[in-house]
Amino acid sequence: MPDKRMTVDDVVAELRDGMTIGIGGWGSRRKPMLLVRAIARSALKELTLVSYGGPDVGLLCATGKVKKIVCGFVSLDSIPLEPHFRAARQRGTVEVVDLDEGMLQWGLYAAALRLPFLPTRSGLGSDVMKLVPELRTVKSPYDDGEELMAMPAIALDVALIHMNRADPRGNGQFLGPDLYFDDLFCMAAKRRFMSAERVIPTERLLDEGTVHTLRISRMMVDGVIEAPGGARFTSCEPDYERDEALQREYAASAASPEAWNAFQAQYLGASS
Amino acid sequence: MIDYSLDELCAVACAEAWRDDGEILASPIGVIPSIGARLAKETFAPDLLLTDGIASLVANTLPLGAASPAKVVEGYAPYRTIFDIVWSGRRHVMMGASQIDRFGNQNIAFIGDPRRPKAQLLGMRGAPGNTINHPTSYFIPNHSVRSFVAKVDAVSGVGYDRAAALGARASRYHHLRRVISNKGVFDFETPDHAMRLRSVHPGVAVEEIVAATGFALVIPPDCPPTRAPTAEELRLLREVIDPTGLGKKELGA
Numbered sequence: 001m002p003d004k005r006m007t008v009d010d011v012v013a014e015l016r017d018g019m020t021i022g023i024g025g026w027g028s029r030r031k032p033m034l035l036v037r038a039i040a041r042s043a044l045k046e047l048t049l050v051s052y053g054g055p056d057v058g059l060l061c062a063t064g065k066v067k068k069i070v071c072g073f074v075s076l077d078s079i080p081l082e083p084h085f086r087a088a089r090q091r092g093t094v095e096v097v098d099l100d101e102g103m104l105q106w107g108l109y110a111a112a113l114r115l116p117f118l119p120t121r122s123g124l125g126s127d128v129m130k131l132v133p134e135l136r137t138v139k140s141p142y143d144d145g146e147e148l149m150a151m152p153a154i155a156l157d158v159a160l161i162h163m164n165r166a167d168p169r170g171n172g173q174f175l176g177p178d179l180y181f182d183d184l185f186c187m188a189a190k191r192r193f194m195s196a197e198r199v200i201p202t203e204r205l206l207d208e209g210t211v212h213t214l215r216i217s218r219m220m221v222d223g224v225i226e227a228p229g230g231a232r233f234t235s236c237e238p239d240y241e242r243d244e245a246l247q248r249e250y251a252a253s254a255a256s257p258e259a260w261n262a263f264q265a266q267y268l269g270a271s272s
Numbered sequence: 273m274i275d276y277s278l279d280e281l282c283a284v285a286c287a288e289a290w291r292d293d294g295e296i297l298a299s300p301i302g303v304i305p306s307i308g309a310r311l312a313k314e315t316f317a318p319d320l321l322l323t324d325g326i327a328s329l330v331a332n333t334l335p336l337g338a339a340s341p342a343k344v345v346e347g348y349a350p351y352r353t354i355f356d357i358v359w360s361g362r363r364h365v366m367m368g369a370s371q372i373d374r375f376g377n378q379n380i381a382f383i384g385d386p387r388r389p390k391a392q393l394l395g396m397r398g399a400p401g402n403t404i405n406h407p408t409s410y411f412i413p414n415h416s417v418r419s420f421v422a423k424v425d426a427v428s429g430v431g432y433d434r435a436a437a438l439g440a441r442a443s444r445y446h447h448l449r450r451v452i453s454n455k456g457v458f459d460f461e462t463p464d465h466a467m468r469l470r471s472v473h474p475g476v477a478v479e480e481i482v483a484a485t486g487f488a489l490v491i492p493p494d495c496p497p498t499r500a501p502t503a504e505e506l507r508l509l510r511e512v513i514d515p516t517g518l519g520k521k522e523l524g525a
Binding site for chain 2: 073074089099122131146178180
């Protein structure tokens with residue numbers, strides 16, 4: 001039986017400068033932070049990130065890995081504005097593609113379905129059209145003739161997600177309240193890497209959740225990384241809640257280079 | 273005369289935005305709108321649906337912030353379902369606004385040049401999709417010429433002039449219902465959908481509102497005062513919905 005287990009270093013070794021990387025989770029919830037921290041420590045640069053953004057985006061901005069961010073927001077949830085992302089954008093060092101949250105979903109879904117675009121009303125009339133000049137509208141070919149936003153596919157080189165449980169073959173399980181869009185990130189990407197709190201035998205996958213929680217299938221995954229605590233300091237319910245104290249330290253470290261260096265040494269220094 | 277505070281008045285004004293909405297999802301963003309939506313559901317709009325802010329639709333009225341009684345879950349609403357509801361139109365959202373203009377264009381994205389903004393704010397979030405798909409209201413707790421502006425730096429939520437430019441078909445689901453601030457209640461029920469003063473909070477002078485607004489408001493000749501909370505509404509606010517006074521904290525009252 002194929003065993004897709006690999007190490008964090010194996011994942012980083014597959015990444016290249018300039019790649020477009022989609023990161024699952026939402027805000028400061030179930031982010032693949034172990035993988036993100038490994039990228040932060042690496043020599044990679046000029047990445048494009050696609051994310052319902054949280055500290056994944058902020059951390060990679062703070063460590064100079066990012067050229068461009070495709071997002072609807074970047075937030076730490078309990079701290080609404082992500083200070084490291086804010087600082088990078090306000091310095092003008094990263095390019096941001098400001099999308100509506102639903103447009104981001106639609107772009108990933110179009111890529112997942114191998115379509116050039118999907119129509120929607122979202123974005124029409126707003127400055128999304130002005131800020132993202134490559135966006136086009138499309139006229140309905142039916143009698144209504146309605147003009148709609150043609151949200152282009154957001155194709156990813158790589159997707160990174162974090163699940164509660166996985167088996168060695170790449171089946172993944174979310175046990176928390178929301179899958180978010182992790183399945184779409186995987187389906188939109190050429191290479192897909194999933195960390196998980198625990199890797200368990202396939203026959204144990206229904207021990208803790210119903211079949212409805214098995215939303216990541218092994219055909220959507222190329223590599224599995226066992227990573228207990230792999231989402232920290234973001235939440236990974238029901239395994240653990242967000243570490244608010246550590247998140248506050250992270251946010252506060254945006255205040256000065258000294259504070260950032262101290263935090264970086266602590267959070268990025270060790271690989272686990 | 274019943275004694276009440278500004279946050280309670282605002283919560284009732286927010287609740288009024290959802291009156292007659294029927295069986296749709298009410299999505300309040302922020303403390304006072306959340307109090308208002310729960311008050312509406314508990315009183316004159318019992319058919320409204322509300323989430324717990326995570327992924328469940330909750331049937332019973334939960335207090336804000338305090339230790340909650342058992343949640344009665346009536347449905348599952350993860351983010352993907354929320355987007356479906358947005359696009360299907362069965363929702364009325366109440367968002368905040370860092371800036372809003374005369375036609376209700378809202379900015380929550382950034383201030384200044386997008387390539388190097390003076391201030392990065394929340395981002396577009398769901399504002400473009402919300403406003404073009406279903407009714408939207410706004411709660412703005414700090415009414416001033418900095419928030420009620422002649423021109424917003426970025427259009428996140430679509431205003432009436434932008435919607436009109438799209439044509440009747442593309443804008444047929446666009447509807448801005450109310451704007452509630454700490455000074456008054458506003459709507460767009462004017463021939464060209466310019467913002468109109470709908471009611472003045474008791475104790476606030478119309479001139480004060482005009483001076484704190486960076487564009488020409490439509491001021492009707494006989495502008496009524498904002499409706500005061502009833503005794504029953506105050507009981508629900510103080511004992512059931514906001515027992516720890518989070519609303520007061522938000523308004524600095």
